[in-house]
Amino acid sequence: MQNQQMPQNQQRQQGQQMQQSQNSNQIANPQAGQLPKVKGPEMNDRDFLNDALSTCKYITDSLNIAVREASHQQLHADLLQMLNETHQSSREFFQLMFQNGWYKLEAEDQQKVNQAHQQFSNYSSQFPYPLQ
Amino acid sequence: MQTNQVPIPEPPQAITTKDLMYLKDAMSWELLAFKKLHFLAEHATNQDVKQALDQAGQMHQKHYQKLLSHLQVNNNTVLSSLQNAQQQQQQMH
Numbered sequence: 706m707q708n709q710q711m712p713q714n715q716q717r718q719q720g721q722q723m724q725q726s727q728n729s730n731q732i733a734n735p736q737a738g739q740l741p742k743v744k745g746p747e748m749n750d751r752d753f754l755n756d757a758l759s760t761c762k763y764i765t766d767s768l769n770i771a772v773r774e775a776s777h778q779q780l781h782a783d784l785l786q787m788l789n790e791t792h793q794s795s796r797e798f799f800q801l802m803f804q805n806g807w808y809k810l811e812a813e814d815q816q817k818v819n820q821a822h823q824q825f826s827n828y829s830s831q832f833p834y835p836l837q
Numbered sequence: 838m839q840t841n842q843v844p845i846p847e848p849p850q851a852i853t854t855k856d857l858m859y860l861k862d863a864m865s866w867e868l869l870a871f872k873k874l875h876f877l878a879e880h881a882t883n884q885d886v887k888q889a890l891d892q893a894g895q896m897h898q899k900h901y902q903k904l905l906s907h908l909q910v911n912n913n914t915v916l917s918s919l920q921n922a923q924q925q926q927q928q929m930h
Contacts, residue, residue, distance in 0.1 A: 737883075750886045753877040757890055760870050764897075767866060771859040777848040780856060780907055784863075787900045794893045801889050 730814070736806035751807050754798055761795040843926040851915040852907065864904050871897035 740749050748756075768788040775781040802808045829836065852860070874894030881887040 748880070750881050750883050753881050753890065754886060757874060757877060757893060760873060761893070764866050764870060768863065771863055774855055774859060776853045776856050777850050779850065780852075783903055783907065787903065790896060790900070794896055797889060798893070801885060805883075 730812040731809055732812060733809040734804060734806040751802070751805070754802050754807070758795060758798045758802070761791055761798065765791050765795065843923050845919065845923075849915050849919050850910060851912045851919075852910055856907075860904055860907055864901055867897045867901040867904065871895070871901065 740751060765788060768784060768791060772781060772784045772788055775784055799808065803810075871894040874890050874897065878887050878890035878894060881890055
């Protein structure tokens with residue numbers, strides 16, 4: 706485990722594990738022990754990443770419209786590349802937050818996934834094209 | 838209005854009114870983004886976080902410069918060469 710060498714973090718980790726046993730569908734890393742336990746009003750690294758991520762999200766939304774509205778081919782291509790790179794950058798922020806335990810995911814109940822798969826598989830009767 | 842206009846095969850490399858609006862908008866977001874990311878990187882404590890913020894900041898500055906380069910066009914030249922091409926084609930027809 707990543708932060709076994711940090712004893713001051715044990716309590717937090719145990720708390721996290723208890724949470725995980727309560728909700729077995731949760732997918733998350735233990736929080737890295739670099740944030741103060743009781744957070745004050747000052748911005749911390751997690752806030753910084755969240756802020757960076759929301760800036761990136763805003764820019765991808767806006768660039769998407771600019772791509773759609775671009776007149777000539779070169780402008781369209783350049784804006785599209787910027788949009789793609791900004792998506793990649795957002796993804797890196799997300800991954801970093803996930804690694805630090807600042808992003809929790811929740812797996813859906815398998816039964817509901819199966820149900821949806823069944824439902825949408827049945828719609829194949831409506832397919833106009835032959836099945837590949 | 839020319840009635841016998843030759844078709845223009847694709848949009849010429851002119852910056853349209855709409856293009857300029859979006860370019861100015863995009864450059865404003867990008868400028869704010871990389872100034873902010875640089876500031877955040879300076880104040881972050883974790884090295885990985887610092888590096889990620891700085892990398893993103895550099896990317897947005899690059900994007901700004903790319904957008905700016907699209908304003909280095911001469912719409913008059915583009916338009917007159919378009920007109921010349923039109924006239925030549927019309928004479929051929």
